[in-house]
Amino acid sequence: MSPPLVVERSPxxxxxxxxxxxxxxxxxxxxxxxxxxxxxxxFWPLGRTLYLSTHGNDIFGAPGAYVGLDHYADMFSASxxxxxxxxxxxxxxSVLPAVLGALLVVLLLESRIRGVRVLRTAFxxxxxxxxxxxxxxxxxxxxxxxxxxxxxxxxxxxxxVDWLTDPSIALPAVGAATVWMNLGYNxxxxxxxxxxxxxxxxxxxxLDGATGWxxxxxxxxxxxxxxxxxxxxxxxxHALQSFGQIHILTKGGPDDATSTLVYSIYERAFAYGSSDFxxxxxxxxxxxxxxxxxxxxxxxxxERRVHYR
Amino acid sequence: MAHSPLRRTxxxxxxxxxATALISGCGSGPDDGGSSDALDAPGAEALGxxxxxxxxWHAMKGANAAAVDKLVADFNAANGGKVEVKAxxxxxxxxxxxKYKASVQQKNTPALIQVYDIGTRFMVDSKQVVPMxxxxxxxxxxxxxxxxxxxxxxxxxxxxxxxxxNTSTPLLYLNKEAFTSAGLDPTKPPxxxxxxxxxxxxxxxxxxSGKTTRYGxxxxxxxxxxxxxxxxxxxxxxxxxxxxxxxxxxxxxxxPAAVQVAQWWADLVKNGYATNTGRKTDDxxxxxxxxxxxxxxxxxSVLRGYVDAAAGKFTVLTAPYPKISDASTGGPIIxxxxxxxxxxxxxxxxxxxxxxxxxxxxxxTPQAQWHTGTGYxxxxxxxxxxxxxxxxxxxxxxxxxxxxxxxxxPSVASAGxxxxxxxxxxxxxxxxxxxxxxxxxxxxxxxxxxxxxxxAAIDSYNKSVR
Numbered sequence: 001m002s003p004p005l006v007v008e009r010s011p012x013x014x015x016x017x018x019x020x021x022x023x024x025x026x027x028x029x030x031x032x033x034x035x036x037x038x039x040x041x042x043f044w045p046l047g048r049t050l051y052l053s054t055h056g057n058d059i060f061g062a063p064g065a066y067v068g069l070d071h072y073a074d075m076f077s078a079s080x081x082x083x084x085x086x087x088x089x090x091x092x093x094s095v096l097p098a099v100l101g102a103l104l105v106v107l108l109l110e111s112r113i114r115g116v117r118v119l120r121t122a123f124x125x126x127x128x129x130x131x132x133x134x135x136x137x138x139x140x141x142x143x144x145x146x147x148x149x150x151x152x153x154x155x156x157x158x159x160x161v162d163w164l165t166d167p168s169i170a171l172p173a174v175g176a177a178t179v180w181m182n183l184g185y186n187x188x189x190x191x192x193x194x195x196x197x198x199x200x201x202x203x204x205x206x207l208d209g210a211t212g213w214x215x216x217x218x219x220x221x222x223x224x225x226x227x228x229x230x231x232x233x234x235x236x237x238h239a240l241q242s243f244g245q246i247h248i249l250t251k252g253g254p255d256d257a258t259s260t261l262v263y264s265i266y267e268r269a270f271a272y273g274s275s276d277f278x279x280x281x282x283x284x285x286x287x288x289x290x291x292x293x294x295x296x297x298x299x300x301x302x303e304r305r306v307h308y309r
Numbered sequence: 310m311a312h313s314p315l316r317r318t319x320x321x322x323x324x325x326x327x328a329t330a331l332i333s334g335c336g337s338g339p340d341d342g343g344s345s346d347a348l349d350a351p352g353a354e355a356l357g358x359x360x361x362x363x364x365x366w367h368a369m370k371g372a373n374a375a376a377v378d379k380l381v382a383d384f385n386a387a388n389g390g391k392v393e394v395k396a397x398x399x400x401x402x403x404x405x406x407x408k409y410k411a412s413v414q415q416k417n418t419p420a421l422i423q424v425y426d427i428g429t430r431f432m433v434d435s436k437q438v439v440p441m442x443x444x445x446x447x448x449x450x451x452x453x454x455x456x457x458x459x460x461x462x463x464x465x466x467x468x469x470x471x472x473x474x475n476t477s478t479p480l481l482y483l484n485k486e487a488f489t490s491a492g493l494d495p496t497k498p499p500x501x502x503x504x505x506x507x508x509x510x511x512x513x514x515x516x517x518s519g520k521t522t523r524y525g526x527x528x529x530x531x532x533x534x535x536x537x538x539x540x541x542x543x544x545x546x547x548x549x550x551x552x553x554x555x556x557x558x559x560x561x562x563x564x565p566a567a568v569q570v571a572q573w574w575a576d577l578v579k580n581g582y583a584t585n586t587g588r589k590t591d592d593x594x595x596x597x598x599x600x601x602x603x604x605x606x607x608x609x610s611v612l613r614g615y616v617d618a619a620a621g622k623f624t625v626l627t628a629p630y631p632k633i634s635d636a637s638t639g640g641p642i643i644x645x646x647x648x649x650x651x652x653x654x655x656x657x658x659x660x661x662x663x664x665x666x667x668x669x670x671x672x673x674t675p676q677a678q679w680h681t682g683t684g685y686x687x688x689x690x691x692x693x694x695x696x697x698x699x700x701x702x703x704x705x706x707x708x709x710x711x712x713x714x715x716x717x718x719p720s721v722a723s724a725g726x727x728x729x730x731x732x733x734x735x736x737x738x739x740x741x742x743x744x745x746x747x748x749x750x751x752x753x754x755x756x757x758x759x760x761x762x763x764x765a766a767i768d769s770y771n772k773s774v775r
Contacts, residue, residue, distance in 0.1 A: 058773050059434060059729065060410045144586040145596035159520055165587040167747050253588055255749045256740070273406055273428065273732035274766075 046288075053281035061275030071282035079256075080264075086171065087260040087290075091239040093175040094182070099231050101179065102186030103224070106194055107216050120191060127184030131244035138177040139249055164250050167257035174249050174258050178242060186231050193227035194220065225306045233298050240291055261287050348436075348652040350443035350664070355657035362393045363420035363662045368405040368646070369683075372613075373475075374398060376682035384669045392662040394421070402646065403732065406431070413437060418651040420663040423474055426462055426644035427731035430552065433470055434729055434774040439652040442468045444664045455671065458717050459643045459688050461724045465553060472667045473688040475679070476645035477610040478710050479537045481505075481631055485624035487512055487523060487603035498628030502538075502573050505604055505631055509582040512603040526583040527602035529593035530743050532735035534606050535562060535570055536642060540723045541632045542566050543639035547734070552727035556771050560728070562738045563753075563760035566633055571745040571752040578746050585746055588739055606630070609710040613684040616704065627706040629713050640717030642725040645685065686710050729770040730763065737763045 053071055056064040074080075105123050109116055126134065141148045142163035150160040163173045197220065205219045221228075243262050246252060252259035252267065259267075261283060269280035369377045381396045399405040402425040412418045413435060424432055432438055441463075445452055452460070452469065459473045481498060488495035491512050499505045509525025516522050528534060539546055544566050547557035561567075577583035584602060586592040597605040598618040607615075615625045630641050648670065650663045669675060676687040677695035684707070687693060693711060701707070717723060728734055741759030745752040 056769070056773075059431060059770060060413045062414050064773065143595060144584065144592055145599045145601050154520065157518055162585065165585045165747070167749060251588065253743060255744045255747055270407055271403065272736045273403060273431065273730065275407070275410055276766075 049281045049284055052277050053285050055278050057276055057278050059275070061277050063278070067278065071279045072286075074279065075282065075286065082256060083259055083261055083264050086256070086258065087240065087262075090171060090175060090178075090242070090258070090260050091236055093172060094178040094239045094242070095232065095235040097175075098179045098182040098186055098235060099228065102183055102190050102231070103221070103228065105183070105187050106190040107220065109191070110194065110220070120187070123187045124184045124191070126181055127188055129181065129184075131181060132248065134181045135177065135245045135248035138180075138245070142173060142249065165254050167255045170250050170254055170257045174245055177245050177249065178239070181245070182235060182238070186235070189227050189231055190224060193224045197223045222307045226308055229298075229302055229306045232302065233295060236294050236298065237291055240287065240294070261290070347654070348439050348443075349657075350439055350447045351657035351661045352447055353661065355661040356391065356665075357658060359658070360390055360393065361658045361662040362395060363659050363666070365394050365396045365421040365423075365663075365666065366399045366405055366409070366419045367396055367423040368399060368402045368425070369423075369475075370398065370401075373683045373685075376679055379682070380670060380675055380679065381666075383675065384666055387669070388665070392665050394662075394666045402428070406732075416654050418654055420651055420655050420659045421666060422649050422651065423646050424471070424649055425646045426642075426725060427728075427735060429463060429470070429647070430556075430727040430729045430731065432649050433465065433727075437651050437653045438470070439650045439660055440468060440470050441472050441650070441667070442470070444650070444667070445469060448664075448668070450668065454673070454689050454691055456643070456686075456688055456690055456714065458640075458714060458719050458723065459645075459686075461719050462643060463647050464724075465727070471647035471649045472671050474646055474648045474670060475610075475683065475685040476643055476688050477608040477685055478643055478713055479534065479606060479630045479641050480609055480612070480709060480713075481628040482597060482605040482607055482615065483626040483628060484597070484600060484603045484605075484619075485626050487514075487600070487623070491603075495626055498626070499604070499631060500629075501632050501634055501637075502570065503634070506573060506577060506582070509577055509604060510580075513582045521581060521584075522601070524582065524584040524596075524602050526577055526604045527586060527593055527596050528606040529586065529590040530588045530739050530746060531590055531593075532738040532742075533608075533644075535567060535738055535742060536725070536735070537630060538570050538633055539564075539566055540642045540725070541630060541639050542634070542637040543720065543722045545722050546726035547728050551721050551724060553721065553724065556774075557726065557728045558764075558767060558771065560726070560734045560737070560760050560763050560767070562734075562741065563756040567738075568753045568756050569633060571742050571756055574742065575745045575748065575752055579748065588743065609686060609707070610684050612704070612706055612710075616706070625706065627709040629709060638718075639720055639722050640713065642723050643686075643714060643717070644725060680707075686714055728767065729774065730766045733766050734763045 052063055054066060054068060056067050058064050109120055109123070129137075140146075144150070144160075144162065144165060147163070149163060153160060162169060164170050201223070202215070202219060205215055210218055240260075241262055242260065243266065246258050246260060246263050247266070250258040252263045265280045265283045265287065268274060268276045268283065365381065367374075367377055377396055381394050385393050397419070399408050405422070406424060406428050409418065409422055409424070418437060444450065455469075455473060456476075459476050460469055463469055463471045463473060483495055483498055485495045491514075493508065493511060499508050505526060512523070512525035513521060514523040536546055539562070544564060545551045545561060547560045549555050549557050551557070574583070578585045584596060586596050590607070593602075593605070594607065594611060594614075596602045597607070598615060600619075600623050612625070612627065619625045632639075648667050650660055650667065652660055655663075670679075671689060673689045673691035673695055676689040676692035679685060680687040680692060681696060681700055726734075737759045738756075740762070741756040744750045744755035744759070749755070750758070
């Protein structure tokens, strides 16, 4: 393959290639830092993951014999199907309430009441907590013996709830903690979106008699659709990658009720003296494919309804 | 011709590096990695005239870390700069062994490392360590001073592979006031699971609205507790003589005794006489410390914390660990963690320096301090003589642990299971117990599935070390 040669003829009739070629070289030079960073931190690990996913491991975790697609074949099991189902459910119950809840908060904060700035700050505050900090706080709230949640329930005469030790409640409980953690960021993004809505559009609608619900569904929400779409895509990816809250609150239990794909990858690779990097890498590849598929579907379906100004 | 400044600088750097290497005595060239004498035990002469510095990776935090630091400081002071140990905290036991695995791959292991009991088989198979018995033989170290029950865990074919360091035994903890207010005699603790079940019913307290304010029993779903119960019943946890005749090929926590434990526990929770606080030991401990649980299973290592937390609220009593039935004659496994000396990639001086510290740490006086500072059981039989009367009187509960240790008949069951993937096996047993306790599966099915689930990991481990 021969490189395309750009030949320019100068007014004097002599050929020169130096101008565009220099420009192209310069563009490569300017791209070099980001290409290097991507290669080092994205492409090389990706290639390495693919390599590891087709190899066994010795007892120290060093890659061993080539095993082909064995690690992928192992995933066709009931337990892995359970992990995928848990992952899907966790994503659903942590993304939708966080986005819709933030939307509700932002719409309510539109009303002109005193101290709305304080409230807005308060609702955005969870954003300032790290996952680890927030999870530790929730661990105290849910604690079976000294937890605040059961203490409050007890005070109003309701029997205790096994927040993190009942398999049917643990996932919603971890999901609720995740919703709280994500709410702040979502409120922040949507508040910015609301602030960017041109005032004349809103005023025009008001002049036409639109208020409250009508104004929200007719004007505010459609004009917020780019932000809502962004939040759904980003929160889905975040939910699929959630690790900290599960690790701190339940460690995947009880009875695997909160064992998501990322947590399973961690357990395979690092937990309980395990160093099965091969199987963990194969699962990581599956996670990548799932995230790609989710994002593609969201772009394909949801984005059509997005109203970009 | 005059030397260029560059060359002069280079030479100075080279000289400095050589000098540093000589002073520190870290002459661990790549050539002694993998050579046959890497796993030999050198004599005292190996230390030479220089100063030898070795790293010691450990997994102790809080009060226990302070005790490690004191031990290391005492040792360094006693050796007047000839040998210097640097203690480095590496996270919990699991994290420490994960980092150790990475360090083996990078050929950068510490000379000395603390590894939990269930990592023993892995450490042997790693082919990185100098078996401790070689140093013991070299120096004529009095092995009789080491508690035989503790040493048996870390011995294979009667040869000691690592030096016991911190050892704990399981205990039954009682809330004295819960017993007296229920009209029960706290000086007659339950001896079997059945007795615990009967008492748990009487000790469970409900308020007027029917809410439970105190449960009769509560413990973490912690695989270690099941391992201990099986050992007290004389049952082996894995095949091939607890993995001591040859590599174990399967775990046996689906045997009737283990299923019986799971069923017993599940029934207590189902009937409302026991609380299920999940797998986290912290949460089960919090329940006992809050006084909401009357009977509780835990290690001796938390006793000090319990006594402090209960001060002014209730009295903590300890009793020997229960047995599965009256017919059980065994005793619990004496686990904990031990010290391993890495040979591959380390000079003779480093290996010797590590041994000097191990020898010191296993001594009667340091073990006595270690016991009072942490609550771990001393591994040296002479250590108890060194502990002052006042302390023993203040914490009479510690006696239970030491008496239980001495009353133990050593057996294959109480030596514990040697298994390369033992941490994963323990986790699987917790999966089984939990599935039974929360009622997701019948006890026998839960334990059966959990036990067979480990087989693939055992097979692949055994294949890779053969």
